[in-house]
Amino acid sequence: MCFSATADLVAGCGIAAVGVACVARTRRVADLPMAALPLILGGHQIVESLVWRSGGGSGPATVAWAAIALPLLAVWVPAGVLCVAPPSAVRRLIVPLVLGVLTAAVLSYRLATHGVTAEIRGHTVGYAVSLPASEVLVAGYLLATIGALLLSGDRILCLLGTLVTVGAATCWALWEAEFVSTWCAFAAVCSLVMYRWVRGRSGSPDVSRVSVAG
Secondary structure, eight states, X not given: OOSXXXXXXXXXXXXXXXXXXXXXXXXXXXXXXXXXXXXXXXXXXXXXXXXXXXXXXXXXXXXXXXXXIIIIHHHHHHHHHHHHOOHHHHHHHHHHHHHHHHHHHHHHHHHHHHOEEEEEETTEEEEEEOOTTHHHHHHHHHHHHHHHHHTSSOHHHHHHHHHHHHHHHHHHHHHHTXXXXXXXXXXXXXXXXXXHHHHXXXXXXXXXXXXXXX
């Protein structure tokens, strides 16, 4: 989330550009889900710029924003981490993936049956979703996403998990105060960390390679 439609659009385009660079540099098929993460984050920011311009509400942009933020990322992140994890970390990463699938199933059902609405609140956008046992779902979501990164066994992905933890806490505090949305800045930093991760991975040979331009 960013503090205006223009900020969301500019940040989203920049983050998506980093995502394109990450995917283009990827050499291993198994690395693609994680390499594409900045593309998803950038697209998410661009979608929110449409939410701003529509004045909130429950239109297609709001639904798309919620679908990406909630069920998609709850599964994408732990599944992506599992794809690149060393054999020693695979067993412990099954737990975040299972939590992510279960959490995403509940979130998808609630979005399909109860919908989501967005409200412009000064320099922030508030999203309202009807969720049962919301504290449990939030815990499951965080354990699935941040937990997978911290348990990955990869130094840079662990750093990414730490940054997301700090960023989420900071952005939540500012959002609760309805002061300003700052997640786009953290998403940009996280995307640069992902590019560093891709560069490190592309330097190691692997039998499974992705055909890229050039």
